[in-house]
Amino acid sequence: MADFILIGAGIGGLATAQALLLLGHRVRVYEAAAELREIGAGVVLGANAMRALDELGLHDAVRPVGAPLTTVRLLDERGRVLNRADTTAFTARLGYDNLGVHRADLQRELLRALPPGVVHLGHRLARFEQTDTHVTAFFENGEQATAEALVAADGIRSRVRRQLLPGSQPRYAGYTCWRATVQADVPGLPTTGSSETWGRAGRFGLVPVADNRLYWFACLNSPEPNNPVYKAYQVADLQRTFASFHAPIPQVLAATSDADLLWGDLYDLNPLATFAFGRVLLLGDAAHATTPNLGQGAGMAVEDAAVLAHCLRATPADLPVAFRTFDQQRRPRTRRIVEQSRQLGMLAQFTPPWLAPLRNAALAAVPDWVTARQMAWLYREL
Numbered sequence: 001m002a003d004f005i006l007i008g009a010g011i012g013g014l015a016t017a018q019a020l021l022l023l024g025h026r027v028r029v030y031e032a033a034a035e036l037r038e039i040g041a042g043v044v045l046g047a048n049a050m051r052a053l054d055e056l057g058l059h060d061a062v063r064p065v066g067a068p069l070t071t072v073r074l075l076d077e078r079g080r081v082l083n084r085a086d087t088t089a090f091t092a093r094l095g096y097d098n099l100g101v102h103r104a105d106l107q108r109e110l111l112r113a114l115p116p117g118v119v120h121l122g123h124r125l126a127r128f129e130q131t132d133t134h135v136t137a138f139f140e141n142g143e144q145a146t147a148e149a150l151v152a153a154d155g156i157r158s159r160v161r162r163q164l165l166p167g168s169q170p171r172y173a174g175y176t177c178w179r180a181t182v183q184a185d186v187p188g189l190p191t192t193g194s195s196e197t198w199g200r201a202g203r204f205g206l207v208p209v210a211d212n213r214l215y216w217f218a219c220l221n222s223p224e225p226n227n228p229v230y231k232a233y234q235v236a237d238l239q240r241t242f243a244s245f246h247a248p249i250p251q252v253l254a255a256t257s258d259a260d261l262l263w264g265d266l267y268d269l270n271p272l273a274t275f276a277f278g279r280v281l282l283l284g285d286a287a288h289a290t291t292p293n294l295g296q297g298a299g300m301a302v303e304d305a306a307v308l309a310h311c312l313r314a315t316p317a318d319l320p321v322a323f324r325t326f327d328q329q330r331r332p333r334t335r336r337i338v339e340q341s342r343q344l345g346m347l348a349q350f351t352p353p354w355l356a357p358l359r360n361a362a363l364a365a366v367p368d369w370v371t372a373r374q375m376a377w378l379y380r381e382l
């Protein structure tokens with residue numbers, strides 16, 4: 001069995017550690033953060049992600065900390081339904097829910113599933129060196145580690161990717177996003193379905209997560225990233241911006257405190273020519289970060305972990321070959337998700353206001369079978 005170094009204890013890194021341990025490999029995970037704090041808000045795990053977690057023996061740990069999302073609705077500013085997809089038929093056929101989950105709860109459950117001593121906190125990778133037989137990682141704290149392979153799950157600003165491909169920089173999507181999680185005791189809040197509202201001012205999404213909580217996100221266009229005006233935004237500013245949006249959006253904002261507000265610009269990565277570099281493999285956001293418009297960022301990371309397990313099972317004695325097989329299997333699907341998510345973001349954020357009624361009418365006319373087909377592809381039924 002082989003010896004692996006994993007960089008990053010996010011969703012991708014922890015799921016991959018579990019996948020490798022199940023195959024009997026030795027794994028050390030190195031994480032930059034000194035502690036895994038409760039950062040982040042909600043993420044969506046589609047039926048495809050839940051199946052991948054099941055393959056890794058993690059489904060039953062994650063399922064109770066999420067809320068099943070049985071419908072996905074697209075609404076206009078006044079609350080009229082433009083498009084509605086029902087996920088119950090997929091759940092019945094595939095045997096897996098479409099889940100809303102708090103990122104911190106997901107990360108905690110993935111961490112809890114690992115034996116003690118696997119994750120080494122406070123180790124920020126500085127650089128690595130690769131030979132024909134080994135990879136050595138050098139950390140900013142002066143320590144180093146050597147193994148037969150290195151898997152980089154160090155997120156969209158991956159240090160490993162920047163060493164391999166210095167030109168590959170995250171691409172700013174042109175819009176910025178606030179997120180928070182609130183207690184869902186406001187009357188009229190959705191508990192089983194997610195929704196996204198496309199209005200003139202911006203976009204607002206609602207996703208129930210477990211324990212009677214609701215995750216929300218709000219996106220506004222911003223030509224430049226790191227806009228100081230938006231950086232200073234508080235809940236009152238968002239309440240003004242989204243005042244004309246249908247209930248329960250004003251109520252959700254009223255239930256949010258400034259301290260709970262998370263803000264960040266949205267980025268993705270232009271598709272890479274390969275994820276496999278000899279004994280070094282990129283996965284998760286380090287390889288194919290996407291805008292969140294399809295709700296597949298975390299899902300792609302756990303799918304990566306399950307696919308890597310398949311590839312290593314097929315060629316256990318040759319890690320570079322297994323990594324190349326992973327690359328061939330994962331690049332087309334992740335590329336399509338990044339591109340479709342980008343297009344959806346353009347439609348949502350950059351349609352001129354005078355064209356919005358036409359866009360909304362076109363969305364309302366999309367036949368149910370087209371939406372169902374798209375979901376079947378996302379959930380890996382096709």
Ligand SMILES: Cc1cc2nc3c(=O)[nH]c(=O)nc-3n(C[C@H](O)[C@H](O)[C@H](O)COP(=O)(O)OP(=O)(O)OC[C@H]3O[C@@H](n4cnc5c(N)ncnc54)[C@H](O)[C@@H]3O)c2cc1C
Binds near residue numbers: 012033284
């Ligand atoms: C703190 C945080 C909060 C997030 N919140 C949300 C959210 O609310 N909603 C949402 O949809 N998505 C969120 N995301 C993104 C989402 O988790 C990812 O898109 C998805 O889960 C893919 O995960 P990943 O493991 O590939 O990358 P990530 O989840 O980004 O994890 C990467 C990990 O690598 C670590 N790392 C980075 N550089 C180094 C280094 N040089 N050495 C060692 N370790 C390193 C990071 O600290 C992090 O733990 C968040 C990500 C992070 C890191």
